[in-house]
Amino acid sequence: MPELPEVETVKNVLKKNLIGLKILEVDVNYLDMIKTNLKEFKEKLVNENFIDIKRYGKWLVFETSNYYLVSHLRMEGKYYYTKRCELENHEHVVFKLDNGYFLRYKDVRKFGVMYLVDKDKLFIDTPLKNLGYEPFNNKLDVDYLMDKFKNKRISIKTVLLDQEIISGLGNIYVDEVLFKSSISPFKKANLLNRLECQKIIDTSREILSAAIKHGGTTIRSYTSSLGVTGNYQNYLLVHTKKICSICNSGIKVSKINGRSTYYCPNCQGEANE
């Protein structure tokens, strides 16, 4: 499932292939995937050139001559850059390009979404308007986190999944960050001190850098797609693990706000601490 490192990898591969190419045709097979006006989506993108591809948090943003195409892969969305023109199952959006290739978006669960907006509306008419700082942003510091956490009486696990505070951490990496910071996922965010906030910042940067270096994490073995067959799963310390690599205690799994959460009760503390 793509989190920030996976999306970064996809972005880099797409960028290598798509820049300069023109869109000749747009097919949409699952209408609800397009969250802005469907007719405009199909018409406006014709004859647009790909100029740049960016990533904001887990969002992928294609810059074309006149618009931004905003895409979120959710759990299983993937892009294929291919000469194949036969429609495969679960391919919901297909772009025909002017070099004989196609950009094909495939998403079994249909969870992904796309927006098409004018260039001055990227941070106004899309969910990007709510994104918090990325882990690598220098503005993400202890004062920022202390301020964001001060009225949050919910678990730090839930708060770190909130993209409006830090953007780009998903379920796997939040577990890793909290483990490496020796903080219980159950701890209320407003109870964290400055040292703990600093640890969250430092470990987020460390873990995401390492994950990007290894191409992201492939937990379920879906068929590989454009650039997303990472091997960071081999470096996970707590998520999906049974035994703590630090103290040999059994790793516990609990639901926090509906999300499966792996933690070491000995190194990080228990539910009621």
Next chain:
DNA sequence: AGTGCGACCCGAACGC
């Protein structure tokens, strides 16, 4: 404003 939860999906995993 903060919080909680349903909706969105469907293949895989599970339970009987």
Next chain:
DNA sequence: TGCGTTCGGGTCGCAC
């Protein structure tokens, strides 16, 4: 074995 049920994953939108 075969069938029905549950689960998971990120985000939005809504109710309180």
